[in-house]
Amino acid sequence: MQDASPDYSLRLRHAGIKVTRIRLAILDLITQRGRHMTADEITAALRSRGVAADRVTVYRNIDRMVQEGLMVAACTPGKAMRVGVCAQPSAGHHHHIVCERCGRVAETQGCPIQDAGETFVRRVQEASGFRLTGHITHYIGLCQECRRGERA
Numbered sequence: 543m544q545d546a547s548p549d550y551s552l553r554l555r556h557a558g559i560k561v562t563r564i565r566l567a568i569l570d571l572i573t574q575r576g577r578h579m580t581a582d583e584i585t586a587a588l589r590s591r592g593v594a595a596d597r598v599t600v601y602r603n604i605d606r607m608v609q610e611g612l613m614v615a616a617c618t619p620g621k622a623m624r625v626g627v628c629a630q631p632s633a634g635h636h637h638h639i640v641c642e643r644c645g646r647v648a649e650t651q652g653c654p655i656q657d658a659g660e661t662f663v664r665r666v667q668e669a670s671g672f673r674l675t676g677h678i679t680h681y682i683g684l685c686q687e688c689r690r691g692e693r694a
């Protein structure tokens with residue numbers, strides 16, 4: 543979690559997408575909450591802040607920001623898809639860890655699939671008959687706060 547909101551206008555411009563009120567509102571909201579939220583939770587929270595938002599618009603904007611690496615989408619077993627904000631969108635390819643209990647998100651460095659190298663890719667391709675073009679990966683776990691709660 544961060545203390546101050548980063549300059550999201552700048553991030554949107556760096557990503558080459560338009561700076562709009564709803565995009566800034568979504569990024570600010572999630573930064574303040576410090577955890578992943580579902581599109582429905584985001585829609586409801588924006589409305590309660592007086593931002594005119596419908597589910598479809600929220601989905602569309604989230605989708606675009608996930609594509610551009612500003613936001614992170616994560617599924618945890620048995621729960622709806624949640625999105626968070628990437629704290630280091632310019633850090634290159636990397637993955638995130640999501641708390642399965644509270645939805646808090648943290649950055650991790652590097653990529654185990656890239657580290658696994660050519661042999662791994664070849665093996666996957668040969669076994670599936672597919673040509674590998676990418677992967678969607680995130681780790682799930684229990685954050686420090688939730689682990690403290692568990693011991694108490």
Ligand SMILES: [Zn+2]
Nearest residue numbers: 628629630649
């Ligand atoms: Zn990130």
Ligand SMILES: [Zn+2]
Nearest residue numbers: 641644685688
């Ligand atoms: Zn947690």
Ligand SMILES: [Zn+2]
Nearest residue numbers: 653654655656
């Ligand atoms: Zn990766």
